[in-house]
Amino acid sequence: MLRSAILGVGHYVPTKVVTNDDLSKLMPTSDEWIQQRTGIKERRFIEADGIGASDLAVPAAKMAVERAGRSLGDVDMIIFATLSPDVFFPGSGCLLGQKLGLPGVPALDVRNQCSGFLYSLSIADAWVRTGAYKNVLVVGAEVHSTGIELNARGRDVAVLFGDGAGAALVGPSPGETRGVLSMALHADGVGAKDLWIKAPASMSSPHRITAEMLERGEQYPQMNGKQVFRWATEKMPEVAREVLAAAELTVGDVDLFVPHQANMRINQMVAQKLGIPADRVVHNIERYGNTTAATIPIGLSEAWAEGKLGEGKVVLSAAFGSGYTWGGAVIRF
Numbered sequence: 001m002l003r004s005a006i007l008g009v010g011h012y013v014p015t016k017v018v019t020n021d022d023l024s025k026l027m028p029t030s031d032e033w034i035q036q037r038t039g040i041k042e043r044r045f046i047e048a049d050g051i052g053a054s055d056l057a058v059p060a061a062k063m064a065v066e067r068a069g070r071s072l073g074d075v076d077m078i079i080f081a082t083l084s085p086d087v088f089f090p091g092s093g094c095l096l097g098q099k100l101g102l103p104g105v106p107a108l109d110v111r112n113q114c115s116g117f118l119y120s121l122s123i124a125d126a127w128v129r130t131g132a133y134k135n136v137l138v139v140g141a142e143v144h145s146t147g148i149e150l151n152a153r154g155r156d157v158a159v160l161f162g163d164g165a166g167a168a169l170v171g172p173s174p175g176e177t178r179g180v181l182s183m184a185l186h187a188d189g190v191g192a193k194d195l196w197i198k199a200p201a202s203m204s205s206p207h208r209i210t211a212e213m214l215e216r217g218e219q220y221p222q223m224n225g226k227q228v229f230r231w232a233t234e235k236m237p238e239v240a241r242e243v244l245a246a247a248e249l250t251v252g253d254v255d256l257f258v259p260h261q262a263n264m265r266i267n268q269m270v271a272q273k274l275g276i277p278a279d280r281v282v283h284n285i286e287r288y289g290n291t292t293a294a295t296i297p298i299g300l301s302e303a304w305a306e307g308k309l310g311e312g313k314v315v316l317s318a319a320f321g322s323g324y325t326w327g328g329a330v331i332r333f
């Protein structure tokens with residue numbers, strides 16, 4: 001059977017830089033508190049009203065396709081991972097396809113939050129391996145800045161998130177050894193309310209959102225940070241070991257670890273548990289915060305630009321997020 005490979009990666013972040021000091025003017029927080037607990041120094045926010053996740057995805061997608069040595073016309077499937085779709089429906093994948101000029105190309109939205117990119121990569125991998133599609137554009141893109149509460153009530157969540165997009169073009173492997181070597185996905189709804197947005201909700205009757213719900217702030221993410229931290233630092237090493245074993249590789253074979261970027265402390269702990277030296281761990285949370293489905297493709301894209309994804313390089317990735325959902329991948333470039 002064919003193997004799939006990541007043929008190219010790209011990313012885009014908005015130009016507006018928001019520092020921790022900027023946030024401390026809007027809420028009782030400080031640069032010291034945020035850096036100490038998360039490693040975040042700044043994040044990007046969209047520059048103006050009217051910019052959606054699909055808009056950030058356009059330059060990221062074009063960069064991924066170009067780096068793959070393909071043209072947009074080669075894309076025969078779009079998978080769009082986001083928890084912040086442009087609108088409630090239709091999916092951002094359809095909007096992206098239209099913006100890229102790809103009429104008729106199918107588009108699928110994936111709602112798996114921080115593990116959305118790895119879930120999407122797994123679908124792309126399966127489609128490419130079976131021959132169903134040949135050049136699958138996998139996108140993770142988020143606009144968080146319009147969905148967080150930039151005041152005292154929302155400060156625990158608001159300081160964590162940023163806007164950005166990453167993309168990968170996934171297609172048949174051009175070489176014997178290159179490709180997605182193994183993947184694993186997991187979910188457990190036991191933690192659903194540890195990180196969720198309650199409204200708008202189809203289970204809320206007779207209206208999905210009311211003035212009272214808005215007043216209570218149910219349109220903003222609610223998080224049990226300590227519980228998420230505990231699960232992430234347990235499940236990310238677990239799934240990393242699972243995919244390494246499935247690929248018949250060990251930690252010593254890993255050239256680069258590209259984890260989801262939720263918290264620098266989570267990733268330091270995960271790398272330490274796995275025994276991966278710090279200089280092999282990709283991090284950009286200090287510059288972008290948590291961009292959810294976009295963190296892994298942005299990390300890959302920056303590593304690509306720095307020449308770290310040369311031929312034969314083995315990348316380990318792992319993510320954990322709302323749901324709970326989590327996953328891992330081993331990819332040889």
Ligand SMILES: CC(C)(COP(=O)(O)OP(=O)(O)OC[C@H]1O[C@@H](n2cnc3c(N)ncnc32)[C@H](O)[C@@H]1OP(=O)(O)O)[C@@H](O)C(=O)NCCC(=O)NCCS
Nearest residue numbers: 028029033037114155156159225226228229262263320321
């Ligand atoms: C959110 C997180 C950074 C908080 O760190 P923590 O070590 O659990 O928090 P601490 O116990 O040190 O501090 C909590 C206190 O800080 C306060 N606080 C919360 N947000 C704050 C902020 N932005 N600035 C200043 N103080 C804040 C709280 O009100 C609380 O005050 P209290 O002790 O008086 O009640 C941490 O739990 C975390 O990163 N969890 C994982 C979250 C995550 O990754 N989410 C995305 C999943 S993909």
